[in-house]
Amino acid sequence: MFRFIVRRLLLLLPVVLGILIVTFVLVRLIPGDPCKVMLGERATEEKCRAFRERFGLNDAIPIQFIRYLSSLLQGDLGTSIKNGRPVADIVAERLPMTMELTLFAMLFAVSFGIALGVLSAAKHNTAIDVGAMVFANIGVSMPVFWLGLMLAYIFALALKDTPFQLPPSGRLAAGTDLPSLLKVWGLEDAQGLQRFVLLLLSNSVLLNSLIQGRFDVFFNALRHLILPSIAVGTISLAIIARMTRGAMLDALTQDYVRVARAKGLIERAVIFKHALRNALVPIVTIIGLQTGGLLSGAVLTETVFSLPGVGTQIVDAIIARDYPVVQAFTLLIAVIFVLVNLVVDVSYAYLDPRIRVS
Amino acid sequence: MQSSAHASAFTAQTRLRDQSPLVRTLRRLAGNRSAQVGALIIGALLLVAIFADVIAPYEYDQQIRQPGLRRRSPPCIHLLGCDPQKPQVLMGLDSNFRDLFSRVVYGARLSLQIGFLTTGAAILIGTLLGAIAGYAGGWLDNFIMRLMDVLLAFPSLLLAIAIVSVLGPGLVNTLLAVAFVSIPVYARVVRSSVLSVKEMDYITASRALGASSARILFVRILPNALTPVIVVGTLGIATAILDAAGLSFLGLGAQPPTPEWGLMLGEERNSVFNAPHLVFFPGIAIMLTVLGFNLLGDGLRDALDPRRRA
Numbered sequence: 001m002f003r004f005i006v007r008r009l010l011l012l013l014p015v016v017l018g019i020l021i022v023t024f025v026l027v028r029l030i031p032g033d034p035c036k037v038m039l040g041e042r043a044t045e046e047k048c049r050a051f052r053e054r055f056g057l058n059d060a061i062p063i064q065f066i067r068y069l070s071s072l073l074q075g076d077l078g079t080s081i082k083n084g085r086p087v088a089d090i091v092a093e094r095l096p097m098t099m100e101l102t103l104f105a106m107l108f109a110v111s112f113g114i115a116l117g118v119l120s121a122a123k124h125n126t127a128i129d130v131g132a133m134v135f136a137n138i139g140v141s142m143p144v145f146w147l148g149l150m151l152a153y154i155f156a157l158a159l160k161d162t163p164f165q166l167p168p169s170g171r172l173a174a175g176t177d178l179p180s181l182l183k184v185w186g187l188e189d190a191q192g193l194q195r196f197v198l199l200l201l202s203n204s205v206l207l208n209s210l211i212q213g214r215f216d217v218f219f220n221a222l223r224h225l226i227l228p229s230i231a232v233g234t235i236s237l238a239i240i241a242r243m244t245r246g247a248m249l250d251a252l253t254q255d256y257v258r259v260a261r262a263k264g265l266i267e268r269a270v271i272f273k274h275a276l277r278n279a280l281v282p283i284v285t286i287i288g289l290q291t292g293g294l295l296s297g298a299v300l301t302e303t304v305f306s307l308p309g310v311g312t313q314i315v316d317a318i319i320a321r322d323y324p325v326v327q328a329f330t331l332l333i334a335v336i337f338v339l340v341n342l343v344v345d346v347s348y349a350y351l352d353p354r355i356r357v358s
Numbered sequence: 359m360q361s362s363a364h365a366s367a368f369t370a371q372t373r374l375r376d377q378s379p380l381v382r383t384l385r386r387l388a389g390n391r392s393a394q395v396g397a398l399i400i401g402a403l404l405l406v407a408i409f410a411d412v413i414a415p416y417e418y419d420q421q422i423r424q425p426g427l428r429r430r431s432p433p434c435i436h437l438l439g440c441d442p443q444k445p446q447v448l449m450g451l452d453s454n455f456r457d458l459f460s461r462v463v464y465g466a467r468l469s470l471q472i473g474f475l476t477t478g479a480a481i482l483i484g485t486l487l488g489a490i491a492g493y494a495g496g497w498l499d500n501f502i503m504r505l506m507d508v509l510l511a512f513p514s515l516l517l518a519i520a521i522v523s524v525l526g527p528g529l530v531n532t533l534l535a536v537a538f539v540s541i542p543v544y545a546r547v548v549r550s551s552v553l554s555v556k557e558m559d560y561i562t563a564s565r566a567l568g569a570s571s572a573r574i575l576f577v578r579i580l581p582n583a584l585t586p587v588i589v590v591g592t593l594g595i596a597t598a599i600l601d602a603a604g605l606s607f608l609g610l611g612a613q614p615p616t617p618e619w620g621l622m623l624g625e626e627r628n629s630v631f632n633a634p635h636l637v638f639f640p641g642i643a644i645m646l647t648v649l650g651f652n653l654l655g656d657g658l659r660d661a662l663d664p665r666r667r668a
Contacts, residue, residue: 018508029524137392137656141649143600145607146623146641149630157631292513299516300604304627314516315608318523330520334512 001349008345015338023331024068027323028061075193078324082317087328090313092199095332097171097309100206101298102291104225105233109294110287113237114276117244117283122271124249132241139238144297148231148304155227167224169306171205178208178217228305232297236290243286247279254278280351288344292337386661393657399650407467414460418617421455422447429455430633450635452626454615458636461617462643468618469647472602473595476537480598481591483537484544489583491545492552493575503549506542514539515601522610529618532611536601540594547590551583558582585662592655596648603644619644 035048035057043051052058056067071078077087120132156168167173180202182188182195190198202208209217251257252275260274261267299311306312310329317325387393406413416422426444431451434440449458491502509517521535555561556579564578603620605611607627612618614625619640626636 014504015507015511018504019511022508022512023520026520026524137649137652138645141596141645141652143603143607143620143623143641143644143648145604145620145627146637146644149623149627149637150641153630153634153637292516296513296515296604299519300607303608314519315610318519318527318610321523323523326520326523330512330516333516337513338511 004349005346008342012338012342016335019331019334019338020069020072021065023327023334024065026330027327075196077328080317080322080325082320082322082325087324088196089199090325091328091332092196093203094308094310094313094329096200096204096207097307098295098298098302098311100204100225101228101232101301101307101309102294104229105231105294105297106236106287106291107233108229109233109236109240109290113240114244114283116237116241118248118271118276120241120245121248121252121275122267124252129245133245136238136241139234140242142234143300144231144235145300145304147234148228148301151227151231152304166227168227171221171224171307172217173220173224176217176220178205178212178214181208181211184212224305228298228301228307231304232294232301235297236287236294239290239293240283240286244279244283247282248275251275251279277351281348284344284347284351288341291340295333295337383661387657390657390660392653393661396650396653396655396657399646400654403466403470403647403650406463407470410463410467414457414463416457416460418461418464419456419615420460422451422457423455427451427455429453430629430636432633433635449639450633452622452636453629456615458622458639461622462619462639464617465619465622465640465643466647468612468616469599469603469644472533472536473599473647473651476533476598476602477540477591477595479533479537480540480594481544481587484541485548485580485584485587487541488545488548489552489575489580492549493556493571493579499549502545506545509539509542510546512539514597515604518601518605519608519610522605527610527613529606529612529616532602532605535605536598539601540598543590543594544587547586548583551586552579555579555583589655589659589662592651592658596651596655599644599651600648 035043035051039047039051056064059067075088077091079085080087080090116132116136120129123129152168155164155166159165172178180199182190182198182202185198187194187198201211205221206218209215209221248271252271254275256278257270257275260270265274298309299314301307302309302311303315310333314326314329316322317329422445424445426441427447429451430453431447433450434444434447436442436446440446447457447459449462452458452461487502487506491499512520517539518532518535521538522531525531525534552575561574561578564574569578602611603618603623606618606620607624609621609624612621614621622640623637623644626633626640630637
């Protein structure tokens with residue numbers, strides 16, 4: 001198993017190198033003189049020369065690429081053009097929100113998706129099956145941002161003053177204050193990795209409130225996550241449900257299911273212990289592939305619910321032409337996506353020992 | 359011309375034997391519930407798109423200032439009991455006094471163009487790359503497919519966003535970005551299909567007869583390797599429309615006053631609480647279109663997949 005994981009990790013290297021080249025090239029492709037783009041049209045020749053010197057733009061492209069790699073390896077993601085802050089700080093600020101959202105959306109999609117798919121397959125060709133698949137087809141076709149807006153309308157306005165009312169925007173109720181862990185622990189001058197990790201923890205409102213024992217804030221944050229998570233997760237839920245149904249229908253026709261039934265097992269055990277276990281490999285594949293969709297969905301949904309995450313940041317950065325920020329976040333998301341698919345690959349081997357051998 | 363020769367050979371064959379694969383496939387398709395509903399939706403949308411000038415009561419950028427109509431007026435349909443004194447607006451007015459129904463109707467034209475154009479371009483380039491990779495094999499195959507792997511490592515919408523950030527916002531750049539990010543999918547599908555077709559006996563026969571590589575690839579292999587592309591392409595149109603709408607929603611795609619559904623949603627998203635119709639109708643339009651292509655794609659897959667021919 002260990003050797004299997006190492007081999008998969010090594011296979012990742014060329015892909016990660018490719019991702020790095022793509023993000024590097026993307027920024028180099030920006031039309032126009034980077035000096036004019038970054039310092040403005042009226043920058044003098046003198047200033048431009050100093051600028052090129054400072055950012056090493058006079059060197060050959062391969063040398064620039066190697067320098068980009070080496071600063072990345074040292075954890076330096078560059079500096080924002082817009083406000084001069086280290087991009088690493090901005091990442092630590094924005095990433096936790098998006099991770100929380102993606103994680104909850106995935107939890108929602110996986111649990112309900114598998115349940116719906118199993119139910120649909122167990123009740124094959126009944127009204128339940130047809131209803132579930134009509135729902136799944138509509139779910140797959142909905143634009144995330146539209147679903148978000150509709151949910152906000154239903155749960156914040158139509159269901160106002162009922163127990164189902166939910167907040168339509170923001171991370172926390174107005175006026176809620178949750179100090180940064182750097183401040184609480186008096187580590188405001190922390191540097192490097194320590195600072196990065198502390199910032200990550202502080203900006204994950206859920207983790208931070210738990211660490212500080214502020215359960216009111218925790219549940220408040222959780223309530224704010226419900227609608228965005230449903231919006232982001234619904235498409236994946238529908239896709240997972242369809243895939244689960246298909247895989248279960250396949251599995252239920254196999255001989256081992258007939259044997260299990262013949263020996264008198266109750267239907268529940270046949271479905272969950274025998275059929276589902278064998279149907280899991282394709283289901284896990286589709287879950288891994290959905291991560292990309294979930295991350296994209298998070299980007300669109302944050303805009304709808306005004307959440308301070310990666311998505312809103314990328315859009316702001318694009319509008320402000322803040323290339324180092326765009327570059328860093330694109331790179332980050334691609335790497336996360338690749339890593340999730342690595343986890344999926346490894347879980348195959350866990351779910352189906354035959355894959356480990358081949 | 360070659361493909362039309364191929365097609366006529368195909369129809370001749372069809373006439374010879376009534377149970378030819380094409381007839382069988384079409385029969386299966388016609389009997390497939392998903393395909394029926396999907397084709398119905400897309401057919402209706404095509405009609406709306408073609409006759410948009412006739413159907414839409416106003417121009418998409420025409421401001422309507424009439425007594426009884428306010429900015430963001432809710433829908434007023436006379437048949438449903440709206441005061442006949444008031445002018446009829448089927449889906450209400452938007453923030454700029456424009457008829458939302460007319461804009462949604464013109465949007466059908468735009469969205470279908472976006473879907474067909476981007477998917478067409480992506481299929482063309484993807485097929486070429488995949489066919490070359492699959493037929494040539496060796497280092498060329500490796501080079502092309504690793505490149506495709508890298509592109510697939512990015513979530514498609516995010517890569518499209520990054521590309522638009524380089525090219526600058528706008529509808530044309532959005533189309534380019536959305537087409538570009540869908541190339542790898544088609545390259546992969548065509549490659550694997552070419553790999554299996556190229557082992558067939560008739561390819562060996564063609565080679566023995568002295569046909570050139572290009573002739574073997576484009577005349578003998580590709581026409582027989584394109585079936586999976588039909589399915590993936592139909593589903594791809596749905597994805598392309600969704601991605602383009604997403605980019606426009608973020609303000610990176612089509613620019614005002616273009617009647618693009620995603621842009622219409624993005625422009626009016628703050629009106630959701632006081633004028634929900636402005637958000638509701640464009641969203642329904644996107645959903646129906648995407649649903650149509652998804653259903654047709656599912657139906658095509660069932661009809662073309664040999665394993666499902668039970």
